[in-house]
């Protein structure tokens with residue numbers, strides 16, 4: 315009742331005012347209408363307001379998938395206020411070229427991924443464009459060398475591309491290495507060769523004798539990348555290697571020759587990163603001993619990272635402690651699926667400085683385990699106890715090519731030739747030509763080493 319009488323009073327006053335001052339009354343009415351409109355808009359805005367939700371997507375905008383495989387979205391997170399809410403993505407679907415579901419060529423495709431989210435009172439879609447490239451398989455083979463001497467030779471087949479890193483351990487290894495390479499390389503051309511440093515156990519197999527042609531005489535090479543510096547200039551093997559190399563460059567059998575320093579600086583036509591197959595790159599990593607003298611020849615080692623999809627495979631030659639520190643300092647190193655154990659599993663390499671960054675999941679060591687070639691101290695024979703202690707913090711998937719024996723031959727296969735194969739840039743298998751037993755389960759290990767207890 316009171317409300318009604320107040321309203322009728324107001325109406326009466328309004329009528330009086332309208333008679334007395336019609337213009338003023340109109341202004342009041344207009345102001346009231348505007349205020350009412352603002353209030354109504356505010357109310358509607360309040361009623362329709364969603365929670366303050368702001369999603370973002372974090373993940374690769376480019377990705378690679380194995381040839382003929384089905385595209386699977388991976389590595390993308392839906393974030394809300396810094397919190398991972400990926401589990402609230404209710405559906406993910408793909409638009410665009412249907413061929414991305416089974417890439418059969420090496421061409422790129424771009425398409426749209428949509429994410430349907432359901433979070434609090436908000437549900438909606440986010441989308442982003444993804445560039446997809448086809449990805450080829452990689453085969454990385456750590457080779458036995460046909461003798462009792464520790465050394466390195468790794469043959470990599472990436473798609474149809476042939477890559478050889480080093481040709482140790484002795485000149486006679488050339489025929490052993492070639493007989494393996496020839497099962498993959500059909501055209502006699504190695505697209506990429508890396509000679510890490512000027513030590514016999516890495517480069518002598520490149521050189522020839524009258525009866526046993528070396529790698530330089532057996533294959534044409536498209537791109538050779540070798541050490542920038544050496545303390546062995548003037549010594550017989552260094553001279554022999556360089557003379558043969560330079561003759562092959564002059565004849566055109568080696569089409570391009572760069573040092574690691576060229577690759578970092580981009581000089582003489584060299585590049586830092588090479589696309590070696592669909593979705594696979596080879597990057598020459600920087601380290602200061604490409605430019606700076608070291609008292610240790612090993613520190614001149616050329617270092618390379620292969621990347622296949624999201625997987626990384628690291629090769630550091632015989633790089634020692636100072637070289638590894640420089641490698642960590644000058645590169646943004648990722649976690650790696652594969653690390654070729656530094657310097658044949660020496661305790662002077664494989665430092666925590668490097669391992670704590672690369673956190674290797676698999677380590678392959680090229681050496682003749684337990685050989686006294688370099689030391690009489692059993693603990694320091696490759697693979698050294700201290701190196702095992704440090705590597706063992708990260709993985710027990712450790713493989714070793716060869717083991718020393720007491721007989722006249724002096725060696726036999728441990729795992730033998732170790733093959734690391736990855737088809738899709740995610741999953742891989744490691745198999746040895748002799749067996750696939752991990753180091754800590756081998757007889758040699760049980761008799762000569764202990765596994766770290768951590």
Ligand SMILES: [Zn+2]
Nearest residue numbers: 465513515632
């Ligand atoms: Zn070596």
